[in-house]
Amino acid sequence: xxxxxxxxxxxHGAWCWDKVIPILEKQGHKVIAPDLPGHGKDKIPVKEVSxxxxxxxxxxxxxxxxxxxxxxxxxxxxxxxxxxxxxxxNKIEKLVYIAAFVLKNEESILPFIRKDAESLLIHNIExxxxxxxxxxxxxxxxxxxxGDCSDEDISRAKSLVSPQSFAPIKARLNxxxxxxxxxxxxxxxxxxxxxxxxxxxxxxxxxFSWQKVLSMDSSHSPFFSSPKALVSKITMVF
Numbered sequence: 001x002x003x004x005x006x007x008x009x010x011x012h013g014a015w016c017w018d019k020v021i022p023i024l025e026k027q028g029h030k031v032i033a034p035d036l037p038g039h040g041k042d043k044i045p046v047k048e049v050s051x052x053x054x055x056x057x058x059x060x061x062x063x064x065x066x067x068x069x070x071x072x073x074x075x076x077x078x079x080x081x082x083x084x085x086x087x088x089x090n091k092i093e094k095l096v097y098i099a100a101f102v103l104k105n106e107e108s109i110l111p112f113i114r115k116d117a118e119s120l121l122i123h124n125i126e127x128x129x130x131x132x133x134x135x136x137x138x139x140x141x142x143x144x145x146x147g148d149c150s151d152e153d154i155s156r157a158k159s160l161v162s163p164q165s166f167a168p169i170k171a172r173l174n175x176x177x178x179x180x181x182x183x184x185x186x187x188x189x190x191x192x193x194x195x196x197x198x199x200x201x202x203x204x205x206x207x208f209s210w211q212k213v214l215s216m217d218s219s220h221s222p223f224f225s226s227p228k229a230l231v232s233k234i235t236m237v238f
Contacts (some may be wrong), residue, residue, distance in 0.1 A: 002093070003067050004234070006033040007058065009075025009100070010164040013040025016074070016157070019227035020234075027235065032061060032069075036080070037163055046133045047106055049165035055083045068093040071220055072234055073100050075196065075220065076168065079109055082175055089179040094211075099190040099220050102204045104175045110170045113202070115153045118197035133163040144195050147219035157224075187213045188222075188233050195220040211238045 004024055006017045014033040016082045035042040037057055038049035043052025058080060061117055062069055070093050073081040101109050113122055124144055136144070139156055146154045148166035187205045191198050205213060214233045217224050222230045 001028040001030065002235075003030040003032070003069045005058070005061060005069045005071050006031065007071060007073040007077035007080050008033075008036065008039065009073075009077050010169070011039075011161045012074075012157075013042075013160060013162070015040060015160050016221070016223055020223050020231055023227060023231045023234070027231075029235070034058075034061060035201075039162060040160075046163050046165045046169075049167060051079070051083065051168040051171035054080045054168060055087065058084045059087055061092040062088050062091050065091075070094045070096060070234075072096040072098065074098040074223065075100055076109065076164075078102050079168070079171075079173060082180060083173060083181045083185060086175045086180045089183050095183055095185045095206070096188065097185065098188045098222065098230070098234075099193050099201060100187075100197055101196070102185075102187065102208060104207055105175050106172050108153065108170050108172045109168075112196075112200060113169070115207060116197050116200040118194075118199055120194045121196075127166070128163070131166060133165055134169070135163050146224060147192060147194060147218045149219065149221055153221075153224040154165050157221075181209075184211050184234075185209075186211050186238075188230070189215050190212060190220055190222060191215055192220045193220045212236070 008016050014035045017033045018231040021031050037044045037053045038046050078097045124140040126135045142154050187210055189201045218225050
């Protein structure tokens with residue numbers, strides 16, 4: 001059985017994996033799903049959150065384990081696990097990107113958000129006065145993230161999403177072919193995604209080599225709408 005380390009995306013927390021974790025554990029896998037710094041139950045001030053804070057935290061978890069891990073990253077989590085793969089490539093068995101940002105060296109998320117003409121995200125965020133964090137427009141959160149999710153899941157998500165530090169969104173990735181490129185990768189695209197459009201997902205992942213690219217007919221959040229189908233793809237062996 002495998003050890004899965006699940007990395008949530010922007011504005012979210014470990015709570016977004018609540019339907020996925022028990023399915024993986026029932027199959028006998030070990031699952032670790034932490035709150036990133038400044039998210040969920042972690043109370044680090046948003047102003048102190050950075051890409052380095054994220055990656056240092058995930059690396060600490062990996063270093064505490066004897067076995068290799070499979071990293072699973074959703075949305076912004078893709079940026080984090082790409083950077084972690086650069087630092088801990090020998091401890092990572094595989095990278096699984098779910099509707100995630102997958103960037104090249106020196107790229108940042110911000111330009112991709114701005115260029116994604118089919119995304120609803122850029123039109124539904126609001127910066128804090130000091131530009132240190134970003135909030136979501138609660139009235140449009142369903143359309144952006146949870147288009148095919150239940151009212152119960154959407155209501156819970158609205159109560160749990162939190163401000164997102166701007167620093168990781170504008171941070172530049174630092175990866176090399178020697179380390180990052182040697183880690184096997186799978187991309188799971190979401191065809192009805194309104195946060196990172198399918199056009200943008202395909203533009204990003206076309207720049208890399210993959211074990212497999214898999215598709216889900218879902219919104220940006222298949223961990224809510226289709227957890228069993230998502231797990232079947234996460235655990236697929238090639």
